[in-house]
Amino acid sequence: MSTAPVPDIEFRGVAKRYGAVTAVSGIDLAVPPAAFVALLGPSGCGKTTCLRMIGGFEQPSEGQVLIRGKDMAGTPPYRRPVNMVFQQYALFPHLDAGDNVSYGLRQLRPRLSAREISLKAGEALAMVQLAGYGRRKIHELSGGQQQRVALARALVNKPAVLLLDEPLAALDKKLRTDMQIELQNLQRELGITFVLVTHDQEEALSMSDFVCVMNRGSIVQVGQPSEIYHEPADLFVADFVGKTNLLAGKVERRSGELVEVMLADGSVISARSRNGVASGEAVSVSLRPEALRLGASEQGTFQGIVRNRIFLGSTAEYAIEVPALGTLLATADHQLSQDLFKPGEPVAIGFAPGAPLAFSGVKENGEKQRETKNVEIVS
Amino acid sequence: MRAFIVAVFAFLYLPIALVVLFSLNAGRHASELTGFSTQWYGKALANPFLVEALKNSLFIATTSALLAAVFGTAAALGLARVNIRTRTIFDALLGAAIVVPGVVIGISTLVALVQLFAVVNPFVASIWPGSTPPRLALGYGSIVAAHGLFSMALVSMIVRTRLGSLDRNLVEASSDLYATPLTTFHSIVLPQIMPAILAGFLLAFTFSFDDFIIAFFVAGAQTTLPIYVFASIRRGITPEINAIATIVLCASVLMVVFAQLLLRKTKPSH
Ligand SMILES: Nc1ncnc2c1ncn2[C@@H]1O[C@H](COP(=O)(O)OP(=O)(O)OP(=O)(O)O)[C@@H](O)[C@H]1O
């Protein structure tokens, strides 16, 4: 372990309680230097709480938070080498954009010269493509521009870690995509750790080196985006990250990593299980829409009828009703127009042998869609 | 209905309009308008008693408003930090202080001060080394204290409203950007609540400058402008009095309008 670099951020057995409410508990996490980490989870799972403990706005009730190997207990926010981009930007309305950006620089002791401050502030504004906007009042800037000022105001201080609490939530889709790319570029250029809080799984997967999935105040999985997507640790992650079909069933037999699961329609499929489910246990089998193969013949595992089709150019999405299993989502790519199935048409569904994953627990299919919608509305 | 409203406003504002009108009347008698003149303003300002009263009033209003602005703001800031129950109690008490009739405040302040003097003066006399110990008495000090105390409630209410709408994130952002709590206070919090403090100051000034009732009870031998006017009215209403009233009226209206403008500006921008 001694050769491993000191993590930029480390949580050791951290819990945070507000009175009787436990916001997070048992948090252990080490963020390597210069990483882009996403804290992903549904509303109320404790993402903001974790971020605020790094920033120093909340003190852990239990455990330690370390920044670059130093225990931060008792260190107020103004003595921590981190900066935060707040969700509502929190720009100072009585200062112009330039003075907002140079605010942190002006607090430094020994003092920087006025020339140096304005030079650095100018550079920071240029970095977020706002050169020449320094004398603008905050209310004279658009939402996206304010977002950039907030970013420049934090980055100009060259923090060890940049904290971002859902910084893109208030932007429209186009601007959000632009800012996602810009944030990634900035992180690579500056080589400092970014911790991004988001409940948008696409954003988390597309932007970060590591995703830390949280649920109900605990970390459920930490891994690279592809790992999170392809090898989810449990039913919650499989369901929360990306679209998937969940089929309830019962374990018939297991041999090593492979289990035979009997589904509601009586068919038995073979699935992989990472965290050892027992024989006879009720499980959910996750099948990603893109793992499903559609065919006209009778050779598939399931037989269904196309209920709905959304043509998306290079791919098409199908909602297929399968008797006793419910509606399955399937994504088929590179469809030539003559290969498209029409609503009402019967279709056979197959999948690659390694695709199904079994997890303990059962969750009705379709429930997830509703829940993720709620998440978006609530926050 | 419309006639009724007109009547109400006429009833409210006609006397004031008449005061202004007759302050500009050339003749001495209110019975007839004999032409336009500003002579009464000159006469009023040449009256040494009146000028003395005016100076007193200005001094008392400025001092009490300053004290109210400082302590009212401090109270508002303190109240933002206490738990919600204490805060509710204090809010209720502050609100009550503002609606208590002036007569009650006047009498109770007088009683309290007299009691206080009865205790403090003998005590000071007993420990004073010299032969003429200082004595607390009614006068400037007691008016300033009474006005300041009342206005403090006013200022802290106004500042509390503004503090309530202050974005907590701004304070955290400042702290995040390495500013110590003291720096955060004077570079972020103070600029945000300054208009409210100024508005509170102006309202406190206006209140003190115009107040007759409380001042009358605790003034002792001092004369403020309202007390002087009250005293001279017993000798009949003169155009001079009208001139003074008009000056006071204009000054008060200006201050209140300015305070309102400041308060409107303090509404959160987003
Ligand atoms: N100051 C507080 N007092 C009491 N409970 C709190 C406080 N702050 C947060 N909580 C609770 O702690 C839990 C975690 O809150 P947190 O804000 O960290 O969630 P989040 O993951 O950021 O959610 P969202 O995506 O909605 O922002 C929630 O149940 C919340 O109600």
Ligand SMILES: [Mg+2]
């Ligand atoms: Mg949050």
